[in-house]
Amino acid sequence: MASINSSECNIYSQMQPFTYFYYLIFLIGFIGSCFALWTFLKTKKYRKCMNVYLINLLTADFLLTLALPVKIIVDLGVAPWKLKIFHCQVTACMIYINMYLSIIFLGFLSMDRIQEPSFAKMISAVVWLMVLFIMVPNMIIPITEVKESPNVGCIDFKTKLGRDWHVFTNFICTAIFLYFSAMVLISNFIVIRLLFQNKSTEDYPSVKKALVNILLVTASYIICFLPYHIVRIPYTLSQSKTIITDCFLRESLYKAKESTLLFGVSNLCFDPILYFYLSKTFRLTVTKSFVSFKEKVHKLRTFSCMHLSQICII
Numbered sequence: 001m002a003s004i005n006s007s008e009c010n011i012y013s014q015m016q017p018f019t020y021f022y023y024l025i026f027l028i029g030f031i032g033s034c035f036a037l038w039t040f041l042k043t044k045k046y047r048k049c050m051n052v053y054l055i056n057l058l059t060a061d062f063l064l065t066l067a068l069p070v071k072i073i074v075d076l077g078v079a080p081w082k083l084k085i086f087h088c089q090v091t092a093c094m095i096y097i098n099m100y101l102s103i104i105f106l107g108f109l110s111m112d113r114i115q116e117p118s119f120a121k122m123i124s125a126v127v128w129l130m131v132l133f134i135m136v137p138n139m140i141i142p143i144t145e146v147k148e149s150p151n152v153g154c155i156d157f158k159t160k161l162g163r164d165w166h167v168f169t170n171f172i173c174t175a176i177f178l179y180f181s182a183m184v185l186i187s188n189f190i191v192i193r194l195l196f197q198n199k200s201t202e203d204y205p206s207v208k209k210a211l212v213n214i215l216l217v218t219a220s221y222i223i224c225f226l227p228y229h230i231v232r233i234p235y236t237l238s239q240s241k242t243i244i245t246d247c248f249l250r251e252s253l254y255k256a257k258e259s260t261l262l263f264g265v266s267n268l269c270f271d272p273i274l275y276f277y278l279s280k281t282f283r284l285t286v287t288k289s290f291v292s293f294k295e296k297v298h299k300l301r302t303f304s305c306m307h308l309s310q311i312c313i314i
Contacts, residue, residue, distance in 0.1 A: 005014045009247035010151035011254045014101055015075040021262050022075070026068040029268030033061045036282075043285045048311050049120030053105045054275050054282070056124045060101035064268050067094040081148045088154035093138045095265065100131050100173050102223055103266050107180030109186035109278060111219045132202050134172055137165050153254075155239045163239075184221055186215050222276065224267040228260040 036058055042050075070091040071083060073079045078086070104127050107118070143157040191211045198207050235257040238244040244253075274281050 001261060007257070009250060010204065011247070011251040012153050015205040015258070016077070018258055019072045019075045022068055022072050022265070024084045024242065025262070025266055025268055026065065026072070029271075032269065032272035033058060033065060036275050037062075039275075039282055039285050039289070042289070043179040043281050047113070048266060048279075048281070049117045051279055051281060052117060052124060053109050054129075054279055057271055058107045060098045060105070060277070061268050061271055062135060063094050064265060067091040068265065068268075070254065076221070077150070080171060081295075084152075085143070085157065088157050089139050089143065092154055094133050095261075097131055097135050099225070099228075099264050099267075100135075100176055101127065103177055103221075103300060104181050106217050106220060106274075107183045109274075110184045110214055128221065134169055138169060141165060161247070166239075167236060170232060174229060176258055177225060181226075184214070184218055216274060216277055220270050221265060224270065225262050228257070228264045231256045231260050 040055055040058065070079075070083065074087045075085050080241065105124075108123065134222050141162040142159060143162065144159050146152055146156050148192055152273070155163065155166070188211075191207065193216050195209045195211055234255045237251045238250045245272075276286060
């Protein structure tokens with residue numbers, strides 16, 4: 001059994017302030033995702049590839065809602081030791097599965113105009129298999145036993161094979177982010193060029209709408225994922241104590257990673273907004289449901305008023 005010297009640098013302390021933000025993200029995101037699921041189940045029309053990608057995005061978001069409560073408990077410092085191990089092996093990986101599925105599906109949404117629904121279904125299956133192939137080994141590679149201590153991080157549970165795969169995963173995932181970021185930038189460039197070319201044509205409104213959609217996706221990329229990936233490589237290097245040994249620097253990089261990870265998981269809150277603006281079917285269903293709800297409330301109020309009037313007359 002490996003032990004962690006208590007005199008070593010403890011970079012995992014003072015995580016409680018982060019939990020308030022995680023709790024808020026979980027609450028807003030869970031409510032939004034449940035409403036989005038209800039809306040998609042009500043539509044039952046998935047003919048457009050955009051809806052296919054949005055449904056896959058929603059599925060990935062539900063994985064995140066399963067993982068966040070465990071992370072909150074661990075960061076509060078009240079988790080049993082076995083739950084912390086479970087978080088390091090399983091739920092922490094689920095957070096990153098959600099992140100990279102979101103990055104990929106948002107990238108495909110930006111290229112929606114040149115795809116067919118059959119292609120969208122096929123590529124979605126390939127994406128899930130690829131991301132799971134990269135991430136699942138982090139869950140199943142055997143871990144080493146570590147003596148219970150407050151200054152133990154997830155990396156301390158990993159064997160040499162686990163650490164090597166972890167580093168490999170980080171660099172592959174960073175490459176995925178860079179590739180799909182380039183895809184989003186190319187989409188912006190194509191749509192902006194089409195916008196200028198169709199200024200005086202009938203296609204101008206549809207191209208303008210496409211630009212708004214692309215800009216929404218781009219904003220989601222910049223807000224949620226860019227800050228984290230700026231920090232990720234230096235933080236990964238800091239996990240190797242032979243490369244970065246300074247305690248203050250390691251602690252600063254860890255806090256920076258956790259801070260930017262907050263932005264990364266905040267896509268759970270932004271995705272329902274994307275569903276509304278990107279999917280016409282989703283938008284119409286929400287509008288019809290809202291109008292129907294208002295009509296029911298109006299009828300109930302009218303009935304209540306009439307009933308009260310009768311009581312007063314009697």
